[in-house]
Amino acid sequence: MRISSQLVASLSRRALLAFPILFVTVFLIVPLALAGAISFWQRVGFRVRPAFRLDAYIDFFTGVRLFVLERGLVVAAEVTLVSLLVAYPIAYALCFWMRRSTARLVLVLFTLPFLVNYIIRTFSWSWLLSRTGPVNAMLIAAGIVDAPLDWLLYSDFAVMLGLVTSYMPFMIFPIYLALAGLDRRLIEASWLLGANRVRTFLRITLPLSMSGVFAAIVFGFAGAFGDSAVPIILGGTGYQLMGNAITSTLDVLNYPLAAAMSTIVVVVMLALLACWYVAFDLQAFLGKILRWRF
Amino acid sequence: MTARSLGRSALWLALAAVLLLLYLPLVPPFLFSVGVGGPTAAGEAWTLKWYGALAGNPVLVAAAGTSLAVAAVTAVAAPALALLAAMAVRELRMPRAVLMLVLLPLFISGVSMGLATALFLRQLDLAPSLASICLVHTLWALPFATLIILTTMAGFDPVYLEAAYTAGATRWRAFRDVEFPLIRPGVLGAASFSLILSFNETVRTALVQGPLNTVQTYIWSTYLQVGLSPTLYALMSLLILLTVLLLVLSAVRRRAPQSSSGTRSAGSQPTTTSMAPSPSS
Numbered sequence: 001m002r003i004s005s006q007l008v009a010s011l012s013r014r015a016l017l018a019f020p021i022l023f024v025t026v027f028l029i030v031p032l033a034l035a036g037a038i039s040f041w042q043r044v045g046f047r048v049r050p051a052f053r054l055d056a057y058i059d060f061f062t063g064v065r066l067f068v069l070e071r072g073l074v075v076a077a078e079v080t081l082v083s084l085l086v087a088y089p090i091a092y093a094l095c096f097w098m099r100r101s102t103a104r105l106v107l108v109l110f111t112l113p114f115l116v117n118y119i120i121r122t123f124s125w126s127w128l129l130s131r132t133g134p135v136n137a138m139l140i141a142a143g144i145v146d147a148p149l150d151w152l153l154y155s156d157f158a159v160m161l162g163l164v165t166s167y168m169p170f171m172i173f174p175i176y177l178a179l180a181g182l183d184r185r186l187i188e189a190s191w192l193l194g195a196n197r198v199r200t201f202l203r204i205t206l207p208l209s210m211s212g213v214f215a216a217i218v219f220g221f222a223g224a225f226g227d228s229a230v231p232i233i234l235g236g237t238g239y240q241l242m243g244n245a246i247t248s249t250l251d252v253l254n255y256p257l258a259a260a261m262s263t264i265v266v267v268v269m270l271a272l273l274a275c276w277y278v279a280f281d282l283q284a285f286l287g288k289i290l291r292w293r294f
Numbered sequence: 295m296t297a298r299s300l301g302r303s304a305l306w307l308a309l310a311a312v313l314l315l316l317y318l319p320l321v322p323p324f325l326f327s328v329g330v331g332g333p334t335a336a337g338e339a340w341t342l343k344w345y346g347a348l349a350g351n352p353v354l355v356a357a358a359g360t361s362l363a364v365a366a367v368t369a370v371a372a373p374a375l376a377l378l379a380a381m382a383v384r385e386l387r388m389p390r391a392v393l394m395l396v397l398l399p400l401f402i403s404g405v406s407m408g409l410a411t412a413l414f415l416r417q418l419d420l421a422p423s424l425a426s427i428c429l430v431h432t433l434w435a436l437p438f439a440t441l442i443i444l445t446t447m448a449g450f451d452p453v454y455l456e457a458a459y460t461a462g463a464t465r466w467r468a469f470r471d472v473e474f475p476l477i478r479p480g481v482l483g484a485a486s487f488s489l490i491l492s493f494n495e496t497v498r499t500a501l502v503q504g505p506l507n508t509v510q511t512y513i514w515s516t517y518l519q520v521g522l523s524p525t526l527y528a529l530m531s532l533l534i535l536l537t538v539l540l541l542v543l544s545a546v547r548r549r550a551p552q553s554s555s556g557t558r559s560a561g562s563q564p565t566t567t568s569m570a571p572s573p574s575s
Contacts, residue, residue, distance in 0.1 A: 031410035031411050
């Protein structure tokens with residue numbers, strides 16, 4: 001009798017612990033899989049009917065939208081690279097040149113603008129970068145340019161800036177975590193063995209922080225590749241990345257095509273995630289998270 | 295040595311410049327909301343009338359109600375799920391897979407998540423509602439909440455759980471009286487983070503909102519339909535202020551969590567009180 005009640009308790013405990021897994025599976029994995037399935041379905045008027053058709057993919061890969069995919073990939077890669085070049089030195093300085101308490105405070109400073117709705121921040125950029133905005137006014141006042149620059153707004157530059165400022169702050173965190181979890185005796189050992197700072201960084205610090213770097217890459221790429229608001233606000237009329245191309249496809253109620261494009265975005269991200277999962281020991285990374293205090 | 299210190303000052307300068315670049319966009323909404331500079335200048339002195347106009351907009355008042363309700367649900371549901379997820383990471387057999395699954399919403403772009411949920415609801419013949427908005431917000435906040443709770447849990451020594459079991463406590467009792475008081479700062483941090491994330495979410499919401507509006511989707515749809523206005527800037531300013539306030543409050547709470555976590559379980563578990571500072575140390 002006692003054993004069975006223990007069994008019930010243990011089972012109910014397991015069920016409770018499995019609940020978040022179930023939640024994500026039912027409300028995220030299943031919907032994503034369904035969207036993947038619907039991308040093959042047949043479009044009948046404004047509704048969809050289960051079928052196996054490649055219409056949506058043929059439509060996408062033979063039409064002008066293929067250019068959107070190409071541009072989306074290029075822009076996301078550029079944004080990720082630029083963000084990484086900014087985020088890595090910041091994470092490095094926070095980790096090695098500051099006391100932990102100061103570093104934590106600065107991390108909160110980076111969290112705040114990340115949390116404020118990025119669409120609101122992007123609206124601000126559209127004014128700051130406009131022909132009559134303060135950036136152009138300052139450039140003219142400083143005598144750097146004679147006339148307002150046109151390429152500041154509604155351009156690749158503006159979209160890049162908007163995306164980098166939206167997603168870069170959060171990329172600092174995984175890199176900082178990886179660096180903070182690094183065994184510093186390895187760095188000292190490298191110095192003792194006569195390696196200079198650059199060599200130590202390239203052979204010890206950088207390789208050991210790659211799990212965090214890759215996590216940051218996946219996060220930044222996911223954000224930039226799927227973003228739908230920045231290209232609308234800062235790209236100008238007709239500037240499309242995958243995100244707003246999907247919403248504009250939805251506006252004309254072409255569900256299979258929207259589902260196909262969304263699935264392409266998701267598959268690219270899952271492929272990147274799978275690379276991370278295979279290449280880096282998440283548990284080792286997790287160990288570093290666990291040792292780190294917010 | 296001087297070259298190095300020069301390099302360092304250059305890096306500090308770069309850090310300040312990056313922070314400036316990130317904080318700069320928080321300023322213009324405040325200027326426009328009081329009628330200073332920018333497109334609404336027209337030479338008049340500053341005014342607060344646009345803030346007053348907010349309360350008179352019934353659509354906006356309803357949207358604020360929805361936002362509050364969704365944020366409240368998210369701030370409870372996400373930390374609760376995250377707490378279970380964090381324990382599952384610790385106790386189930388495949389911590390890597392469990393963690394990856396729970397962190398997945400972080401890597402799925404907003405449009406894809408919103409679209410998938412919308413299609414899912416359509417296929418089940420469920421109308422978009424408050425529940426569907428709460429659902430996507432909880433999913434979006436879950437990874438952040440889980441990471442925060444996991445970091446706090448790391449400061450908790452499982453030896454105290456074993457001590458509780460040895461003293462005859464059931465698993466539930468040990469959790470309630472020993473572990474939870476100690477990880478409470480993390481759970482509260484997760485709750486405030488979820489609240490802030492929910493209040494600032496647009497893209498996912500816009501695809502599953504149905505006839506409802508949140509404050510953020512109201513701003514977005516008004517921008518798409520008629521463009522930005524001083525009233526809208528006033529609304530954005532309030533949202534920025536609210537976010538800053540919530541984050542500062544939760545940061546302050548986290549600085550001094552001992553005062554709240556130590557007192558609750560006095561008496562039967564004296565060790566708890568003495569151990570209270572450990573999660574924040």
